[in-house]
Amino acid sequence: MVNVKVGVLALQGAFVEHKNVLTRLGVPSVEVRLPEHLENLDGLIIPGGESTTIGLLAQKWGLLEPLRAFARSGRPVWGTCAGMILLAKEVVDGVPGQPLLGLMDITVRRNAFGRQVDSFEADLLVPVLGDPPFHAVFIRAPVIERVGAEAEVLASLEDGTPVAVQQGHLLATAFHPELTGDVRFHRYFLQLTA
Ligand code: GLN
Numbered sequence: 001m002v003n004v005k006v007g008v009l010a011l012q013g014a015f016v017e018h019k020n021v022l023t024r025l026g027v028p029s030v031e032v033r034l035p036e037h038l039e040n041l042d043g044l045i046i047p048g049g050e051s052t053t054i055g056l057l058a059q060k061w062g063l064l065e066p067l068r069a070f071a072r073s074g075r076p077v078w079g080t081c082a083g084m085i086l087l088a089k090e091v092v093d094g095v096p097g098q099p100l101l102g103l104m105d106i107t108v109r110r111n112a113f114g115r116q117v118d119s120f121e122a123d124l125l126v127p128v129l130g131d132p133p134f135h136a137v138f139i140r141a142p143v144i145e146r147v148g149a150e151a152e153v154l155a156s157l158e159d160g161t162p163v164a165v166q167q168g169h170l171l172a173t174a175f176h177p178e179l180t181g182d183v184r185f186h187r188y189f190l191q192l193t194a
Contacts, residue, residue: 006041007037045078089105092109111141124157129185134184135182136163136175143162
């Protein structure tokens with residue numbers, strides 16, 4: 001598709017599924033586990049999983065500041081589910097001291113829909129993707145409770161709860177677009193690298 005190379009943070013969680021979508025789109029991807037893996041990348045995806053585990057491993061491997069610097073360099077970063085939690089400036093119901101990147105001016109509530117059994121799917125209207133609605137899978141998902149002035153809501157649940165937001169080159173989705181076979185969110189992210 002586009003001539004770019006995308007990193008997928010591969011410390012824990014659903015990184016292989018994101019890589020598979022990128023491969024389907026003809027985009028080479030790199031598993032990021034150490035700061036030097038961020039070199040020469042055009043964008044980065046932070047997958048779903050456990051935000052506490054991903055954050056602690058990122059801290060352990062000295063990745064927190066390099067990840068922040070990567071985003072500050074203007075290259076697009078997309079967090080899905082746990083990845084969205086890591087991108088947030090503020091987390092409600094997080095584990096005390098859980099490391100965050102704190103890059104997006106949003107407040108998210110962890111596990112807002114309850115336990116694993118309360119996972120659900122929903123068809124979302126996403127104007128930037130057009131028709132048809134995007135079938136979204138929520139797995140122990142966070143919700144976005146506050147959207148700062150710089151961030152823009154891309155999609156909400158029927159009750160108005162925002163579940164996808166964008167702040168310039170930063171993108172966050174509470175759900176898992178890598179699990180459904182609909183590649184439109186990945187395409188949308190890739191065009192941010194242009
Ligand atoms: N509940 C997880 C967390 O708080 C996120 C779940 C997911 O990424 N599917 O980190």
